[in-house]
Amino acid sequence: MAESDVAFPMEQSKELKRKKRMKCLAYVAAFVIFQTAIILVFALTVMRIKNPKFRIRSVLVDDLTFNNSSPSFNMKFIAQVTVKNTNFGHYKFENSTVTFAYKGSQVGEALVTKGRARARARSTKKMNVTMDLNSNGVANDSDLGSDLNSGFLTLTSQSILNGKVHLMKVIKKKKSVEMNCTMTVNLAQKLVRDIKCAFDWVDATIDPSVISQADCTLQFRFFLVPQESIIRHPVFVSHRDEHIHDLPIFIKSFRLCSP
Incomplete structure (x- = not known):
């Protein structure tokens, strides 16, 4: 009876220590997540340098x-x-x-x-x-x-x-x-x-007559348009497409955008 009475408080003490450790780890994890979010926001806003x-x-x-x-x-x-x-x-x-x-x-x-x-x-x-x-x-x-x-x-x-x-x-x-x-x-x-x-956006259309069958190079004809009239959606072209010339696109700094 005496041994069980001694073992019970010891188990309670271990359980309390375990809960404290878990709580401490939770605080550390929350702090790390918070700091990561702050750094990410800082990097995406303050540290992001855009063209004037x-x-x-x-x-x-x-x-x-x-x-x-x-x-x-x-x-x-x-x-x-x-x-x-x-x-x-x-x-x-x-x-x-x-x-x-x-x-x-x-x-x-x-x-x-x-x-x-x-x-x-x-x-x-x-x-x-x-x-x-x-x-x-x-x-x-x-x-x-x-x-x-x-x-x-x-x-x-x-x-x-x-x-x-x-x-x-x-x-x-x-x-x-x-x-x-x-x-x-x-x-x-x-x-x-x-x-x-x-500013630095141009309207471009692909001329199918200048698509090289050998190296798949594309040449563009560019037309300047006001920047405020452009709606940006990403378009990714990874290989030659026979119908790509039907697609009017905008190009900026080698990134393609559909209207």
Whole structure:
């Protein structure tokens, strides 16, 4: 009787110790899971470095003259250029040149100087640039005369901005972003309207005639579209598909997306 009385408290003590160990392990496991979740969220948000967005936000026509009989124009623009940085670190960029063109012929350019070339974390940097545009470089056999008679002139602007995203003063990641914008100049009202920019997304379709039967290489024809019109869904192409040319796709940094 005495031995059983002694054994019972010992068993209770072992059971209590076991429960304490299990509780301790549960706390440790919960802490590890919590820390892992925090690190994962941090890695997917703060540490994820994305491309900034570089575009022309608005254009003020400071001066405009044109001639219909001898097709030509001269303009002076004051454009607001923006760099939108959605990263948690600032984006420091270098000098860049914005080139304006009329149907492929350069008509002017503007320099975006680095000066205070720094877009703060999760902010948009706005800069005003002044440029002179003229039709001296436009071919004589172009459609300039008919466009001037219509009262509307379509221009494009292109540029590449190179820089680095700085995170926590330790991590530096090179990031470049391309500007591709189109705009319409209302000659009568001396206004620039319908500014549309595509950042780094392009609309691409596959031409079946250029699919090589030997190495299955694909060539693409690209068309710029506004980024906001794109709906992204992943498409994976692992082998040659005879019907793949029926599929319109979008391509960005070698990743394929269906509309």
